[in-house]
Amino acid sequence: MDFDLRNIPSQKGRIAVVTGANNGIGFETTLAMAKYGFKVIMACRNLAKAEKAKSAILQKLPDADLSILPLDLSDLDSIKAFAKQFKDKYSHLDILINNAGVLIYTGKKNKDGIELQFATNHLGHFLLTNLLLELIPDSSASRIVALSSLAHKDAKIHFDDLNCQKTDAADAAYGQSKLANLMFADELNRRLKKSGKMIRALAVHPGGSDSGLFDEMSKVTYYTFKLLSPFILHSNASAARPSLFAALSPDVKGGEYFGPQGFREYKGKVGIAKRSDYSKQEKIAKELWKMSEEMTGQSFL
Numbered sequence: 001m002d003f004d005l006r007n008i009p010s011q012k013g014r015i016a017v018v019t020g021a022n023n024g025i026g027f028e029t030t031l032a033m034a035k036y037g038f039k040v041i042m043a044c045r046n047l048a049k050a051e052k053a054k055s056a057i058l059q060k061l062p063d064a065d066l067s068i069l070p071l072d073l074s075d076l077d078s079i080k081a082f083a084k085q086f087k088d089k090y091s092h093l094d095i096l097i098n099n100a101g102v103l104i105y106t107g108k109k110n111k112d113g114i115e116l117q118f119a120t121n122h123l124g125h126f127l128l129t130n131l132l133l134e135l136i137p138d139s140s141a142s143r144i145v146a147l148s149s150l151a152h153k154d155a156k157i158h159f160d161d162l163n164c165q166k167t168d169a170a171d172a173a174y175g176q177s178k179l180a181n182l183m184f185a186d187e188l189n190r191r192l193k194k195s196g197k198m199i200r201a202l203a204v205h206p207g208g209s210d211s212g213l214f215d216e217m218s219k220v221t222y223y224t225f226k227l228l229s230p231f232i233l234h235s236n237a238s239a240a241r242p243s244l245f246a247a248l249s250p251d252v253k254g255g256e257y258f259g260p261q262g263f264r265e266y267k268g269k270v271g272i273a274k275r276s277d278y279s280k281q282e283k284i285a286k287e288l289w290k291m292s293e294e295m296t297g298q299s300f301l
Contacts (some may be wrong), residue, residue: 005032005241008248012037015093016247017086017132019043019071019125020100022053025147025206028240029097031057034064036248038095043071043082043128045100073100073124074110076296083131093135095247097145098125098181103174107165114295115163121177126184126292130300136199144201145246146185148257149178150208150265153276157183157288178205179279180288182257187285189255191301200254202246206239207260207267238267245270 016033020026021042033040034057044050050068057064069085072078086093101121108116114123129144136142155175158164164173185203192199242258252258257275262268278284293299 005244008036010037011094011248014095015039015041015090016095016097017041017043017093018097018099019073019128022046022050024236025239025243026097026099027053027057028237029099029243030066031060032237032240032244033095033097033247034061034066037065039065039067041086041090042066042068043100044068045070045072071100071128073128074102074116074120076112076124076127079124079127080131083128086132087135090135092137093132094137094141095143095145096129096132096136097147097243097247098129099145099147099243100125101147101149101177107163109163113163115173117173117177118162118180121174122180122184123292123295125181126300127296127298129188130296130298133199133301138197138199140198140200141250142199143247144185144188144199145243146181146201146203147243148182148185148203148205149175150205150259151175152179152182152205152279153274155179155276156278157284159287159291179276182275182279183285183288184292185257186255186279187282187289188301190282193254195301200252202252202254203257204242204246205257205259205265205273206242207262207265208239242270242273 016038018026018030018040021030022044030040030042042050047070054066054068069082071082102117104116110116110119151174157176182203185201189201192201246252246258257273258270259265259273260268261271
């Protein structure tokens with residue numbers, strides 16, 4: 001199912017937003033999208049890092065059409081400000097890649113008291129997608145891509161303990177947030193289809209990559225990870241391929257979930273990824289959607 005990224009026709013005149021575009025997979029996704037001719041809006045929290053990333057891309061692609069807009073996905077006011085700025089500057093949005101994510105082990109919360117990974121990885125993208133949806137042309141070439149993770153497989157949505165304070169599992173909150181990404185994409189696609197729209201919502205996972213998410217690991221875990229990484233991980237450029245496939249392949253269907261097909265899905269050619277049984281439950285996806293509307297204060301579809 002993998003496709004040849006060298007044969008993508010020019011996308012000049014089309015606009016893409018990539019969240020977390022300054023680092024790791026987001027950087028490689030932005031670089032590729034710019035190469036294909038997209039005007040890419042780099043939606044980033046750290047503007048200094050975003051400028052550095054933009055300069056690095058322009059060194060490789062002097063004609064790249066890039067713009068930076070500030071976005072802190074953990075802050076609902078920042079998301080609303082981003083959406084307003086985007087709407088003031090641009091008339092449409094063809095591709096939205098909800099790439100940004102945080103992985104932490106310190107129990108941090110946003111200013112509203114919501115666990116930071118759930119707030120950033122899921123709620124922020126839920127609201128951003130909501131606010132930008134009206135600008136997305138009703139076409140099968142229009143895509144909303146959510147980055148999930150292999151970590152979703154052992155996760156569940158802790159509706160009665162969203163901050164995961166009652167669990168001893170260190171990765172429960174991260175797994176929950178990435179499960180939410182997958183279930184949001186599924187439910188979004190169902191609602192788009194029900195409303196008669198041709199826009200396609202899809203989810204992907206990048207496999208295993210050192211994408212900058214692991215900076216808050218303990219030193220022992222971090223260096224063990226670094227030692228093993230050449231054997232189990234692939235490059236950020238390869239890890240970006242599922243996102244590019246979902247965004248650009250004419251053969252994808254809404255609601256599909258893509259990832260690498262190699263050993264344990266860590267790396268390899270892009271294909272249909274494996275889901276947990278829990279993630280397939282539409283009733284839970286609907287409950288998650290309703291809760292997300294309440295938490296963001298914004299009704300959606």
